[in-house]
Amino acid sequence: MSKTITSGDVQDMPKVELHVHLGGTITEETARDLAGRHGLNPTEALRLVDDQYPGTYRDFSDFLDTFLASNSLVRTPDDLYLVAQRFARNQARENVVWSEVIFTAMIYVRNGMDPRAMWGALTAGLSEGGEGVRIGIVVDVIRDLGREEAEATIRLVEAADAPIVGLCLTGIENTVPTIDFTVMRDASNVLDLGLEVHAGEMGPPSSITDSLDILNADRIGHGVAADRDQALLARLIREQVPLDVCPTSNVAILAEYPSIEDHPVARFWDAGVNFTVSSDDPPFFGTTVTQELMKVAHVASLSQDDLLELQRRAVRNSFASEDTKTWSLGKIRSWEQESP
Numbered sequence: 284m285s286k287t288i289t290s291g292d293v294q295d296m297p298k299v300e301l302h303v304h305l306g307g308t309i310t311e312e313t314a315r316d317l318a319g320r321h322g323l324n325p326t327e328a329l330r331l332v333d334d335q336y337p338g339t340y341r342d343f344s345d346f347l348d349t350f351l352a353s354n355s356l357v358r359t360p361d362d363l364y365l366v367a368q369r370f371a372r373n374q375a376r377e378n379v380v381w382s383e384v385i386f387t388a389m390i391y392v393r394n395g396m397d398p399r400a401m402w403g404a405l406t407a408g409l410s411e412g413g414e415g416v417r418i419g420i421v422v423d424v425i426r427d428l429g430r431e432e433a434e435a436t437i438r439l440v441e442a443a444d445a446p447i448v449g450l451c452l453t454g455i456e457n458t459v460p461t462i463d464f465t466v467m468r469d470a471s472n473v474l475d476l477g478l479e480v481h482a483g484e485m486g487p488p489s490s491i492t493d494s495l496d497i498l499n500a501d502r503i504g505h506g507v508a509a510d511r512d513q514a515l516l517a518r519l520i521r522e523q524v525p526l527d528v529c530p531t532s533n534v535a536i537l538a539e540y541p542s543i544e545d546h547p548v549a550r551f552w553d554a555g556v557n558f559t560v561s562s563d564d565p566p567f568f569g570t571t572v573t574q575e576l577m578k579v580a581h582v583a584s585l586s587q588d589d590l591l592e593l594q595r596r597a598v599r600n601s602f603a604s605e606d607t608k609t610w611s612l613g614k615i616r617s618w619e620q621e622s623p
């Protein structure tokens with residue numbers, strides 16, 4: 284019988300987080316600091332309730348309004364550095380040894396930021412987490428913006444001097460068809476990058492199938508809609524397709540999951556789905572990766588060994604180099620041996 288898990292144990296445990304958007308890590312404090320830098324009144328510039336993000340949202344567009352209010356304040360390379368630095372330091376506090384952070388490069392370039400300055404500020408900020416923290420960048424394309432956006436993003440990635448480990452398709456499913464993004468699969472192959480596709484979050488199960496059959500996605504972001512299609516779920520289990528599951532994000536945005544108890548994560552665990560747990564946009568949902576793991580441990584009755592296995596699984600599902608995978612597994616093993 285393994286011991287009761289505490290959030291202190293989970294915070295202390297070396298963790299691997301594969302799905303967190305850099306723009307989604309801007310805390311209320313950072314957003315206020317950025318508003319101040321640009322001479323704006325935070326109360327007017329941000330969508331805060333009692334000085335906090337609302338935490339839950341009517342729907343995705345309500346969330347997006349809050350997200351964009353804060354993200355529109357990241358205007359200079361120095362702003363980007365600040366956001367990246369605070370993210371890296373937060374991952375250090377949370378003992379996340381390997382993170383894959385999703386970064387929408389085109390937003391900044393379209394707003395006039397010089398790409399070289401952008402990658403430089405991002406890379407410098409992400410390196411501020413100290414010795415125990417490594418971070419890889421996953422550059423995303425917002426699906427709604429179509430194939431040209433994907434091509435422009437790929438050109439940016441090809442020219443970048445930054446620790447990029449993957450490409451990612453985000454945005455609203457069922458806006459632009461998946462077939463339009465085969466350029467992302469081709470580029471991932473040529474550049475030796477992983478490919479993650481957000482699918483089966485707000486969209487139907489067929490969005491997951493398309494991501495696998497058309498893009499040969501290496502990982503699915505969310506994928507919770509598979510809970511509504513037993514044949515697809517069986518396939519995900521049979522093929523051990525990696526899913527990045529972010530339970531609080533789904534509860535905060537999607538009407539079909541009023542609470543964590545309604546979310547499929549416990550069924551996924553019992554059925555043997557190859558999922559890992561991430562925070563997505565943590566301050567916007569009032570959560571942390573530690574809290575996400577605690578919630579999953581609670582609803583799926585996980586032991587400490589199960590949580591450690593989830594971290595090892597995240598290493599296996601990651602886009603990290605072999606060196607970083609070995610290093611991350613070593614951190615997990617050492618902690619396991621030292622923990623009582």
Ligand SMILES: [Zn+2]
Binds near residue numbers: 302453481563
């Ligand atoms: Zn996401």
